[in-house]
Amino acid sequence: MTTDTAPPRADTAPEPLSRLISPHDWRRPGTFLVLRGMHVLVLVVLVLFCAAPLYWMFKGAVSPADEVAARPLSLWPGQTRFGNLSEALDTLGIGRSLLNSVFLAAGCLAAQLVCSVGAGFALSVLKPRYGKAFYGLVLATLLVPGTVSLVPLYLTVQHLPGFGVNLVNTFWAVWLPAGANAFNLLLVKRFFDGIPAELYEAARVDGAGPLTLLRRIVVPMSRPVLSVISLFTLIASWKDYIWPLIALTDPHKQPIAVTLPVIAGTADQGLLLAGLFLASVPPLLLFVVFQRQVVNGVGGDTGSKG
Secondary structure (H helix, E strand, O other), X not given: XXXXXXXXXXXXXXOOXXXXXXXXXXXOHHHHHHHHHHHHHHHHHHHHHHHHHHHHHHHXXXXXXXXXXXXXXXXXXXXXXXXXXXXXXXXOOHHHHHHHHHHHHHHHHHHHHHHHHHHHHHHHHHOOOOHHHHHHHHHHHHHOOHHHXXXXXXXXXXXXXXXXXXXXXXXXXXXXXXXXXXXXXXXHHHHHHOOOHHHHHHHHHOOOOHHHHHHHHHHHHOHHHHHHHHHHHHHHHHHOOHHHHHHOOOHHHOOHHHHXXXXXXXXXXXXXXXXXXXXXXXXXXXHHHHHHHHHHHHHOOOOOOO
């Protein structure tokens, strides 16, 4: 009597936990402990490597100036001065500069979203005849270093073409150039290209116009990539130094990225470190809050695939 034994199905076989180590080796206690120990060690080293500068900056922010110079590598200050944070806001004008940075970042974000979404929608959905040529010219600007365009950009904001107004020393001199970002346009257009054309056709059959397509279909489905652009724009505008230094000559209008280097040579070192710490907190919190949206926007799709 013979018994036929069917081979095990491929879909029921256990999947390996690693492509380099078989499931049998993973079940060995020695191998499992060694590999998990290596994972934990690498994670701890990476956390320490990234967090150590932030911790040192915080420690210096709550330390007296003489202790920062005498004991720079101490784990904790002998005399804690949390008042440095509030004193830096008032004495060094850090509070005003932080508000200027927030105001500039919000304006740059609005300009980026309007220009990127509008241009990406026109090139990807409306598809004008000159769209490919315009898109190629915009992408060509990625090859031009930003410092090369500082002089023509300054001459442009000094005498705005078509209006004849001088935007130097106004927030508009920072907001308007921020809208011309070829990289963000590339991200938006590629994302819009992934939205199925059938959705546009069905909406047009129902009588939807271009604005309705943009408001009802494109923008709601593009929240992941818009979140990525928003975070990149806010962080880039927060740390931008050269152009705000040139365009904003009034110290009362300059952002924190310009104020800190200007006062670095004369300010108390403890207060300066307190200002550096306060300037680093907003972008860190912003990334922690929106990190899930960033990961979904970079690695996700339009959500239309079944």
